[in-house]
Amino acid sequence: MKLSLQSKDFDRDRNPGRPSLSLRRHNLPPKKESPPNRTPMKRLQLLRWSGSVLSPRIRQPTCTRSTQSFLTLIRHQSSAPSPPLPEHEQSNNLDFAIPSPSQEAVLKSAKLAALHSRLSLPERLPLQTLARTLVDSSADPSLQFNNKSFAVLGSKLLSYYTSEHIISTYPRLPMGVIWAAVWAYVGHKALSAISQEWGIEHAAAPGCEVDPGLLQFKRLPPQTDIVENGHTLHRGVSARIVYDNEFGERPSQPSPGVEGVPTTQANATFVQALMGAIYLHCGRPVAKQFFKEHFMSRQLPVADLFSFAQPTRDLTKLCAREGFERPVARIISETGRLSRHPVFVVGIFSGQDLLGEGSGPSLTEARFRAAVAALKGWYLYSPLTVRVPSSTEESDAKPWEPAMVDPGEIIV
Template sequence: MKRIRISRCGSQLLAQPAHRRPTCPSAAAALQSNFTPHNYRIQSRPQSTAAAFSGSDLLNAQSEAESSGGARNRKPPPARAARTASTSPPQSIADLTKHRSPRPERAFGSAKLAALRSRLSLPQRFPLQSLARTLVHPSADADPDFNNSSLSILGANLLSYYTTEHLLCNYPRLPMPVVFAAQEAYIGPKALATIAGEWGIEAAAVPGEEVDPGLLQFDRLRSGDDVPAGLRHHEAPWKWNITVTHKILANDEFGSSTSNKNPQSLRGQAVPLEEAAQSFVRALIGSLHLHLGRPLVKRFFRDHFLSRHLDVDKLFDFRTPTRDLSRLCAREGFEPPVARLISETGRLSRHPVFIVGVYSGKDKLGEGAGSSLDEARFRAAAAALKGWYLYKPLEFTVPSSTEGEMDTSEWIPNLVDCGEVIV
């Protein structure tokens, strides 16, 4: 069987003619043991004596070694066996020439990576190779050993954990729909893409081995193309069993079932800039956790995420606040709420204003103003519900503050509310 010759593959091939493939099993085994995951791709090598082997050469060498007796039934060394099990050689020339990431050693000569590390105030012990890997999306490099898919999964879980404990410890009475909305406001796809833009991340036009490692690399979605199925956000039809409890148990931290939970499933697919930017931010959090530890990651999360102002009271959307307030008072043993007119002006004019208060016995629960009595009563009941749900304890501790030897915070039990009003 003749070896397939590649006439043109751009600048990635060597000018020297390829050596012949080995014929003996021992030489084939030695050739296979010298190949790393990056060597499975067609690359230019600076040494003049280096031989350029194509993907078909490697496959033919392996098949000849197996057909000649399996190298005398000898088992490969443990290190080689682990390497061949984790990474399989490509099956086509298109896989070899498509979407390569820059070599890890090129990170030392990238001014953009050094500037990004200084801009984020990261310590010098944080390696530039890991920072460069966080910028490689699976759509730009399908090899999980060189893209940010695994780091992105770890970073997403850490961001979800830190954000959830912050919200639930600060506001223990928040309804779950508001918690979902606050989660998306802090660490949602649009929020992470905005943060990446504020950090000064620049995206490469086309991914490749010759691209600067300090650029965000991904296969850019062209104008007019369809978004991948894992990134589509469609309004699900109403179903009787899609409840808040179902969203807590079956969906993600945003209460949505359409978000992509496995970034590696997007390899080989064109993605929008927002997806690549959020994968970088999540991968950076995961990489910081692995290299620098939990205390620095928590400080980084506080400085770059929790420092952003969020009006939680703007996330509420009451449909029947008067009925919800009546049920809340009945559940807590309060007197039934009564709406009373506090003041008014211009009743017979075109723009009247009424101020109504909601009272439970002698305690005023809320107050609202409107152009009619019903609107003012509606807003007063909504203000009373917000006053209940936005309760914030004076002292509290988050669970992650007492973990590890470096965290010496004394644990203060948090308030665990019985939940929102079930209608």
């Protein structure tokens, strides 16, 4: 039973010699009277204190998920790691972590509009698609926002158009030279050089705050060595045609434990993705015209791609296969045979026909160069009218005439 202080004072005033009611109930000794010079104790209302101070007021937040997920996006500078979030909170945070630029930023980007105008891209190619081609898969793993799907289509188109152009122009080229020519036109280093000529700039780090006109990719850490696993085996041309890529090389596998891509690969992927995007949005004629203007307009010295170990033997095998007379080396002219710097001019003849001519400081060197010139004259044959198979897909195309097909290179 609780009694206030006023009821206790009333009992004490009415019966001064009798203990108070509260003291008699609890069997406690009587309180000593305070000295007269001490200030009397103030009356405290404990019930009011216990309701307003001691017990905290509990208030339910109106939107717990949005508040907590917003606070988790704030970067805190602290030495101690933050506690892990529950699973339902982690799933909500994925909606806010967008590594690609937003659509509003794409429409306001001056760099992106300048790139679209600088490359003379058709109006049917929207800026949103152009911005997507600038996002590498290392920057945004989502296939709906990176350029990986465009790059797969673009790489096949570039390889197809380049291969048919080279084979139709030079139908007698060896397979190794064809691979080297395709690599020189649409290899990673060639495409990276093309992207630099287009004025493509790189972002320091990928993120949603980056300008959409910059190429976004995750860079390799400094001093990272990419080690290729496995042993290099000697394989024939047939095995390389079946199992290798369009350049006659084994498909590259990502190195374990390495995050990021080289700059050359990121540039090449962007060019491939742009080619695929143009093909999807604008059609085959526009994509092929873009290929001719930016890729086939580059001059490639195909004669410098040859490498012969024993040209005289290869020339002998070639003449035997084609039914020509056996090649014979003859001196056409010479000067300074007994001097320090002699010069010999040697020609390779098959009957009365001159197959090749070469000069050198010795007869052996001149004969070697003459055999190389004869082989290049055979392999670099080009028809007067070059027509590729894809030209028949046009609406006003002429009927297809079979192109020349060579028996193949010399196998010794």
